[in-house]
Amino acid sequence: MYTVGASAALEHQGRRRRCFGLNIPDAEAGADVVISRLTGAMVLVACALGAAVPAPAQDASAGKAIPAAAASPADDGNWVMPGKDYASTRYSAQDEINTGNVRDLQVAFTFSTGVERGHEAPPLVVGGTMYIVTPYPNRLFALDLTKPGAPLKWSFDPKPAASAQGVACCDYVNRGPAFADGRLFINTLDGQTIAVAAETGRELWRTQLGDINKGETITMAPLVVKGKVLVGNSGGEFGVRGWLTALDAGTGTIAWKAYSTGPDADVLIGPDYKPFYDKEKGKDLGVTSWPPDAWTIGGGTVWGWISYDPELNLIYHGTANPGPWNPEQRPGDNKWTGGIFARNPDTGQARWFYQVVPHDLYDHDAINELLLLDLPVNGAMRKTVVRPERNGYLYVLDRATGEVLSADPYAAINSSTGVDLKTGELAMVEAKAPKLGKVVRDICPTAPGAKDWNPSAFSPRTGLIYIPHMNLCMDWQSSEANYIAGTPYVGAEVRMFAGPGGHRGELSAWDPVKRAKAWSVKEDFPLWSGALTTAGDLLFYGTMEGWFKALDARTGEELWRFKTGSGIIGQPIAYRGPDGHEYVAVLSGVGGWAGAVVVGNLDPRDATAAKGFATAVADLKTKTTKGGMLYVFALPQRR
């Protein structure tokens, strides 16, 4: 299918290009398009076929992955949750902007957020209004899309505690609001969930969930499922105890709360719990897999993404790294950190759990996005949950049972050798394991992983998952961490540097059926923005220098780029405006862990600044500056 897609692209816009993948010329300077897993013979066949047009097959018989049907309803032109749908596809069915005309894309309007820190959130669009939440101080803006220039309709200032900035590990970010039933829900850095009326911006309720004096913050985007707002805490670098809670969307009262450590009763493990692997079975493992009482400050926060399958009535969420980073201070598997839970959204009761990184060695939070896809595995269609993990493997799990169907490396890895599918165990490389009193050098991937929180996108048209990720390695020295509430609890010094090849970022298009990369594009800086794909067969993402790019989703060829005012670490979206036309929107504003060197004005002479990230991107200070700005793009005809 890639050969067909590639050949179609070769004909596209009449551009003359050589047919051999590695020689496809590149419109941009610096980016390097690599068609991998395409043999020369396959390309030759594609050339011979000429202008074959790929059929946008939606059926499984084509051997393609498709989104879980119940979790991915038809696109109504809105964008009501960060993942676009419960399957977390980040796919828009809008196709007005496509490979043929994207070169004409231009700015329709902009909006300054007035906030300098890292903008990781996507805008939401509901019925002619766009909603934006900023990093701390977590202001919420509503823009009226029905009027020229999209003027401000209302704004809401939650006024969170300023001291919360001191317990946010990785910049004061916020990963987005959620919309449901006329209400908007936001989380604040100081640990509150707040509901406001979408029409007026009037506050409806607020619930204090976290305590900054324990190091708790909230940065994740809530997800609303069956009238409940799902919220989890951050603070895995502060010795907090991780949890996910469900709030009544109407009142803000807590319906249930599931901790990631401690006794089964606190973790909401009961009769419904049926994990696939024996290693996840046993009584109170959240206590017994830790040194005495270490689970009370053991991390396992829930600051990442949640997906929901209405058909199975299960939500899926990850748990973050155990604390402290120094693994020798917490012998044991450290349940239930570093894994994936499936839970009943009504009760919170766990259905299954799979620990991706038992006794995590490297701060490998298992909180990345979870794509709900149905795809053929060994000839049979399986309901799966797919996730590019921080440890460098792309996992495909049976989402009904938690069985690992495959785990393939998508980035450079030398700290582990693979996953045993029978036992679910990850085989680690002893020589790369942290040891107190020793500097362990050249560990790949790094603490932020082959890929951090920034979500990938899936196109049912190409069957590909578009993964924005990194290519970094690190040196690590463990130290003894002291627990002082409200201060970091880490116990490791790290410095990072570019991985094999010297590039620091990469956008990989992954075929989950063939279990291989279709193509990838190298980037100079680590990718910290989310990805968006559309029915126009386009892939959008941003770079930390500030380029917003559109690529041909089938070939990886860059078709358009625009330089925004600051580095991009936000999540792009596409929507149909009140005028019936397609728009693409993204927040620019560098920051996050990767951009801390810029927003914190850190001194990269110290290789351990920003937990070792600052030195790896020290030159970012010469490429961009901070400042939040919304950019919305459209085709020019209606202006």
Next chain:
Amino acid sequence: MSSPCRSAVSLAALAVLTVAACDREEREPRGAPVGDSGPAAITQGTLYAGQPSPPGPSHREYEGNAYHISQGKQLYVWFNCGTCHANGGGDIGPPLMDDQWIYGGTLENIHATILQGRPNGMPSFRGKIPEQQVWEIAAYVRSLSGQTPKAASPGRSDSLNAKPDEQRMPREEPKGSSPGGPNLEGRQ
């Protein structure tokens, strides 16, 4: 004092050096009497009403002294200063090895910042760290940007060799954006 000090008294010039070296190791086990180190002793801006106030009580004995700075370096790790400010390059908290001081870069400013906390995330350690140790940490913090005498600054680290040792750090000159800096209290 130590015997090398007594043996080297022949040349006046050498004697001066030796006395300096003795000061380098001088210890006050219980700490010097503490003057006013509260709000009245520091300023956080560079604007005065009328004439500048005279400088508050000085605690320079801490930053000219290798023992105190060395203790400060250890305490900087033990009290988790380093998990927020890294080895001076900054992380959650701002860098401490550059030429900018948000809340003032004098020993007294840093002491006050540690005890009082600051509104944008610096926690208060009031009642958590003994007074003398706060001064030691403050002195070490000044060594990160080369503000302490090289003879007294630490020359090696036990941790990842992440940056030049404090002894080899170039002296950063605080700029006008650093309240309580050299212009204010005449410390340079």
